[in-house]
Every structure is written in structure tokens, then in C-alpha cells.
């Protein structure tokens with residue numbers, strides 16, 4: 001099974017580039033930028049990666065990213081993630097970044113975007129990894145701040161495929177951002193939002209009906225809402241689920257609680273992703289592997305999850321067909337026909 005997962009062509013649709021900041025890179029960027037850290041070394045920092053909930057993770061996530069200051073820092077961060085994608089046969093990525101968390105430190109939008117973009121372009125050229133970039137608003141901040149960010153993004157509009165919504169979910173419902181999502185839609189952005197991670201199923205309904213998103217990030221709370229499950233299945237609205245994230249942030253107490261089999265059985269377009277792999281203990285292969293072991297997924301189930309990733313992504317139909325064929329060929333090599 002590990003070889004089946006490792007060689008499987010994969011698509012990643014829920015990944016925060018700042019969440020790929022490994023302790024080794026934190027320390028080397030801190031040194032390069034003359035920043036003193038409150039941790040003695042890499043292992044002391046890694047030891048702090050124990051979380052009780054989303055907020056306890058976000059506290060350390062926003063702290064860690066303070067070493068990101070220059071265009072080169074954003075390039076190095078993104079390149080290091082893409083090298084991992086190449087090693088794990090991840091063929092297409094749609095990645096989030098959190099501009100407000102950097103603007104606060106006087107890092108210019110241009111510097112983030114050009115650094116990230118240069119790495120994405122190089123990975124396309126060198127390894128054939130395709131990508132989209134998603135500008136994500138921080139939901140603990142105001143809608144006015146999100147509007148400011150959208151305005152600052154205007155000169156770089158062509159670098160972005162969509163906007164998203166992340167950070168502290170509780171008490172920050174999607175409806176708080178209805179106007180800025182409407183404005184983003186009018187500018188041609190595609191729309192996604194985190195919903196139903198720690199928040200209730202009601203936030204998933206809001207993300208769909210108030211924000212008009214086409215994909216839900218996490219969305220695991222949908223399992224307790226039968227009418228919502230029926231809608232997700234009927235409209236094939238994708239969920240970008242992140243198994244190791246849900247376990248580390250105690251959304252579930254054990255991996256076996258993750259209702260992936262139920263989503264698949266119900267006909268929901270559920271996908272597997274890594275979220276913030278430097279903090280949650282694993283990249284794409286580790287997420288597939290941990291899930292497979294916990295709920296005894298078959299090879300056919302895993303193929304289905306990978307195909308859902310292709311269906312849910314923003315490549316054009318011809319590009320999707322190439323990946324779909326590769327996944328099916330991979331299955332046949334291991335004797336699996338869908």
C-alpha cells in the first residue's frame with residue numbers, strides 16, 4: 001500500500017504555503033534576516049507543535065511566519081514545498097497564502113506574490129507541476145480589512161485564481177464576508193472558504209448560500225446534517241478534507257472517526273489534502289497513508305479520492321483528462337479497475 005500511495009498521481013487543493021514552513025527553514029530564514037527566535041533550536045520549536053485546537057495552532061503559525069520578509073524568502077518557502085510535491089508525485093496544487101498576516105509586518109503584496117509565483121513557474125517548467133494561487137482572507141479580521149487586501153491585490157490580479165477564507169472559524173461566520181466575496185466574484189475570482197472545521201454545519205450552508213463558494217475547505221461537520229450531505233452529493237460540491245490536520249487540532253480524537261468512507265458512500269466529492277504539513281506531521285502521502293491504515297481504505301477507494309481531486313480542481317478539461325487517465329493507468333498497474 002505505501003508504494004501504491006507514493007506512486008499515485010495526486011492533486012493537492014488545501015495547502016497553506018505558510019503552513020509548509022519547517023523548523024529548519026524558520027531558523028535559516030531567521031538567521032538570514034537577523035531575527036532572534038524564542039526557541040533554542042529546531043527541535044525545541046518542533047516540540048512546541050502540540051495543539052489543543054485550531055486557535056492554539058494559529059498562535060504558533062502566525063509566530064513562525066514572522067521570519068518571512070523578502071521575495072527570496074517566499075520563493076524559498078514555496079520551492080521547498082514544491083520539491084516535496086515532486087518527491088511525492090503531487091502533479092497539481094492549488095495553494096493558499098495569507099497576505100494580511102504579512103502586510104501587518106510591512107511586507108509588500110508584490111514581494112509575496114512574485115516570490116511565490118517564481119517558484120510555481122519554475123516547478124511547472126522543471127517538473128511539470130501545475131498550480132493555482134488562492135488569496136485567503138483572515139476571518140478573525142474585519143471585512144474592511146479583507147476589502148483593503150482585495151484592493152492591494154488588484155495590480156497582481158492575473159496571478160490569482162481565487163479567494164478563500166481561513167483562520168479562527170468560531171464566531172467568525174462566512175456571512176461576515178458576504179460583500180467582499182461578492183466583489184471578488186465580480187472581479188472574476190473563483191471562490192472557496194474554510195467551513196465546518198471547528199464551526200457548525202450552518203457555516204457550510206452560509207459559505208454555499210451567502211458567499212456562493214464552489215468548494216468547501218474541511219467541511220467535515222457536514223456529516224451530521226443529512227440535507228446538507230444530500231446537497232453536497234447532488235451538486236458534487238467538493239470538500240477538501242485534511243486528515244492529519246483534523247487529528248492534530250483535535251477536530252477528531254482518532255483518525256478512525258474521520259467519516260471519509262461515509263462521504264464516499266454518499267457520493268460526496270471528498271478529497272485528501274495536507275493543510276499545514278510542517279505543523280501537522282505529514283505531507284500528502286502521509287495523509288493518505290494514515291487515513292488508509294485507520295479506516296482500511298481499499299486501493300479502489302484511494303483511486304476514487306485521487307480522481308475526486310482531479311474533478312474538484314481548476315485545470316481545464318483536457319488537463320483533467322490527462323491526470324484522470326494517469327490515475328486509472330496507475331490503478332490498473334496494481335490490478336484495480338474502477
Ligand code: HPA
Pocket residue numbers: 016019054061166167168169194197245275276
Ligand atoms: O486549517 C486551518 N483552518 C483555519 N485557518 C487556517 N490557517 C492555516 N491553516 C488553517
Ligand SMILES: [Zn+2]
Pocket residue numbers: 014015016166194217275
Ligand atoms: Zn486550511
